[in-house]
Ligand code: SAT
């Protein structure tokens with residue numbers, strides 16, 4: 381069979397704009413060679429083999445984990461660096477109090493000196509990628525240039541990368557420019573810079589996760605949230621999951637939780653045996669791009685094509701789908717190893733670590749064997765419950781939006797917002813205990829509106845107004861909920877079993893959407909009574925359930941005061957609607 385003409389066109393000739401940019405980066409960074417990524421499994425195999433030869437990847441036990449490898453990042457480079465992440469818009473007000481800001485001219489000048497000659501003696505990889513299905517009108521493209529082969533390989537897993545993306549760029553014209561160099565991996569020379577007005581990203585000095593895989597948080601959230609505001613849609617830190625009831629009807633829910641709060645697990649939920657006939661289909665585990673449709677509903681695509689999930693805690697009991705998914709063709713980063721070369725992390729029922737995540741003989745005195753932010757990188761196609769609609773160009777229709785965080789007290793298991801406007805306040809008020817996904821103290825409660833504190837590319841005041849505007853355009857807006865799987869009792873024990881049992885909360889929401897489930901009105905919104913939840917086979921005690929579904933007015937009055945204080949930081953751009961909604965809640969609390 382003859383090769384199609386477009387397959388014969390060398391990649392650098394497909395898009396003049398990309399070639400010109402690559403050329404200017406080549407002049408600045410002076411790499412030894414340039415590799416344009418074609419995409420596809422043979423390129424991935426080739427990259428993997430090169431990394432193994434260089435000693436950067438270690439093949440794992442081929443019988444138990446065929447096609448799987450271990451990568452160890454520099455111990456000073458193991459999580460996102462929010463304190464070194466900047467939005468460089470022309471006006472500081474546009475970046476807002478929620479972002480670190482630097483003047484774009486100053487940021488470019490500084491980074492230019494960092495990048496000068498930074499790829500000397502190294503290969504520069506050019507990765508054209510598409511966030512979203514290649515044929516989706518909602519998808520947006522970018523090109524990442526990096527001098528890390530591990531990053532290039534990860535991008536091939538996490539995005540639709542290669543020739544198809546570059547062809548789309550040639551058709552679309554525009555693309556997001558993402559320049560990345562690991563530099564010296566010196567925390568003093570590490571910056572993640574975003575230039576939303578130029579649709580560009582410059583990341584220097586880290587090779588880890590969201591700092592370096594620029595399609596993910598940098599493009600699909602920070603830059604895309606800015607683009608989405610201009611274009612009338614939403615780029616959100618949300619999983620997308622389809623819930624199929626025993627009658628075979630599927631409804632989709634999108635849920636925003638901070639990093640490392642169980643989004644991957646919820647998106648791949650395994651229904652408990654006591655809820656027979658229910659099925660779950662994953663559309664996405666981290667990011668949702670939401671578009672108001674002509675039918676007045678909100679439609680979602682997952683811009684990514686893989687998962688960068690937290691390893692610790694993943695096991696056959698908590699998430700058998702995820703565990704099955706990562707048994708093959710998976711890239712593990714910063715996990716521990718057993719004597720027979722299997723990956724190991726805290727929360728696995730069997731096995732014993734002999735080497736910790738830094739490759740040292742395991743010694744509990746050094747802390748956990750696997751880094752708490754150790755990850756698996758795997759293609760979504762490996763997910764046994766990957767939704768047949770995950771690749772639909774038009775996305776899936778969303779029935780409910782869910783916000784949540786990790787809170788030992790205050791927030792009940794679940795409540796429903798009074799309406800969209802109140803829902804925006806509920807999202808804006810989310811607070812959560814910090815996790816190991818970002819450098820800094822773990823377990824400190826902070827506000828994390830819509831789980832977007834580290835990811836919103838512009839002023840939260842404008843962002844909340846944009847949420848209100850999008851809602852006003854939806855004739856059939858999704859209902860909005862808040863959940864908290866992490867409430868604890870006085871002795872610190874979790875009150876709710878979580879994982880598969882969370883389906884009981886999701887089904888209540890969907891029954892609410894179809895007018896079938898009851899609720900009781902409270903000052904903060906609508907809560908299920910215990911009898912409104914399907915508790916068949918649930919082992920939670922009636923007392924625990926009552927505690928989970930309780931609203932303590934004294935705690936909530938304090939919470940409202942705290943929210944008011946927090947929103948006050950955005951006074952210059954805060955929509956009056958949020959203040960008015962907060963007044964309603966406060967009045968109802970008495
Ligand atoms: O941003 S990362 O991709 O490193 C992980 C996360 O915070 O969700």
Ligand code: MN
Pocket residue numbers: 617638639640666
């Ligand atoms: Mn995330």
